[in-house]
Amino acid sequence: MIPAIVVFIYLASVLYIGIFAFRRSTHRNEAEDYFLAGRSLGVFVFLLSLFGTNMTAFALLGSSGHAFANGIVTYGLMASSSALIVPLSLFLIGTRMWALGKEYGFMTPVQMFRDRWECSHIGTVITVVQAALLVPYIIIGVMGGGTTMNAISGGRIPYWVGGAIVALVVMSYVFFGGMRGTAWVNAFQTILFLLFGAIALSVIGAGMGGFGKAVNELMASPATSALLTRERVSPLYFFSYTFIPLSSICFPHIIIFCLTAERLQHFKKTVVLYPICMLAIWLPAVFLGVTANRAVEVPAIQAKIEARRTLATQSATLSPDQKTQLRAKSAGDDVLVRLLEHYAPLWLAGLLGAGIMAAVMASDSQILALSTMFTEDIFAFYEGKAKFGEAAQVYTGRIFIILLTIIAYVVALRWPQSIFDLAVQFAFSGYSALLPLLVGALFWKRSTKWGALAVTLWAAAAVTAVAIFQSVVPAPAPGTETGFGSLFGQALISRTPAGTAVLGFLPVVPMVIISFLLMITVSLLTSKPNEQTLRRYFR
């Protein structure tokens, strides 16, 4: 029960931070103050909070689970590619978006698109697609809260109570603190993440008798030696994955967060230190996930390894239900929690549980971003602000936060997590395919609203098509794939055990390429905005 008590202290702390932020606010009824912290965040809060905003539960739990099953490739696949692409996109796009926001008062990317491309309802279409891709994250956040509270309390706190507590805490500090509260909580959470990685690595390493021993044992066993190389993933898949971090800057909560910095200078430290933060969190998480394969004295981990072995050796004789059960049993998302339970002292397990909780609660900025988009892109745009005033706009944003949290909680109780896990996977590809919107608006004078509409509809259609394909065609056995059509001797579209491939690439690759081609061709075929508008953006 001690870990659960430490987690409750943590939850109370973040609640206090949110409410303290509310009390610090001097312009509570002003939209810019509530949704963007008055564009006044200092350099370290900006860095830590931006990083925390980008790190979901996946950074800690999912990455160690992925590494548990696939080995060290997880780091190169997800961390080092993001370490290059995310700060680069902040440098190129984030800084320009910040300047436009500061100059013209934009609070969402769609406000900029509407002004830049002289469009109205096309902006609404973009808002709707962005929101549809973001909602699954919020639901996953509630689910993660319930699962983690249940695990940390040893099953004493039921899933529905845990989910309700986490949803209530997140809703409260977002409701009261707005962007300022969310940013402070995220900064606090990032510090916890960073401490978590270092402490977990040293405690578990000591408990396992040193990592050298564990790694040499992994190398010596034919069943696990591949985990220390990258042979479980093809170079083509590895290359494809570098398109996924392109989504980061397109996520509404990330691009909106870029508008909160007080000075452009704040981006400097952020882009330089971002890769170091990635290293500090992902390296321990991935490494612990890999070495968990030697923690056979931990019963829960031993059960996972056995389930995986059965799946690999007896796949042909197993029924689909048995395979599903074994896949669930072998999933490694909780290996970090299991390692801590076994190797860390009770009080430390609680502290580290709070670190895990911090990762799970990353949905705060997404809730706030959706609220900002609703109030600015829909409520204010369709005359709500003009009719009812700015204070009503902020109240509307707060009510939206409550409604969204309640809906997410109800959905989290009624629907299986696997659906939303899949939706989140698709969302990354969808946001990557929306990149031409920002690139076109900020760097290409000739881009038009029709090009933007084509990109948005394509991204939505492609994500839907891949989702339908994966639900219609069942996943084949590990190591095989079901191909459809052929081009250059390669299956045009394949259903793989992990998802879908197009000519051997992840779907995100053709999605992004076609998206850019659509922006170019459709824009060239349609009329550009008038010169007066363009002169405000380009020299």
Next chain:
Amino acid sequence: MKQLFLVLLIVVLYALHQDVWFWRTASPLLFGFLPVGITYHVCFTLAVSALMGLLVKVAWPKHLENVGEKKSETTPPPASASTPLLSESEDAAS
């Protein structure tokens, strides 16, 4: 020339991310426990940080820095604003 050099540097670093040369080997182990495949990507991450430091030093979009101050003096609405903020000729190395 400076722009081209920085763009090339980014492209080279992106290409170096695709390190097929350590694909199927775990040795040598750094400090006796860190496989070469992950050691390489740790070094890659540090190199990215250095690249970002270089970009900040030599390609920082200085012309955007005073935007906030201008707004606080004049607060122009979008439709009446007249100062261009972006330049089509600018890129990563502007």
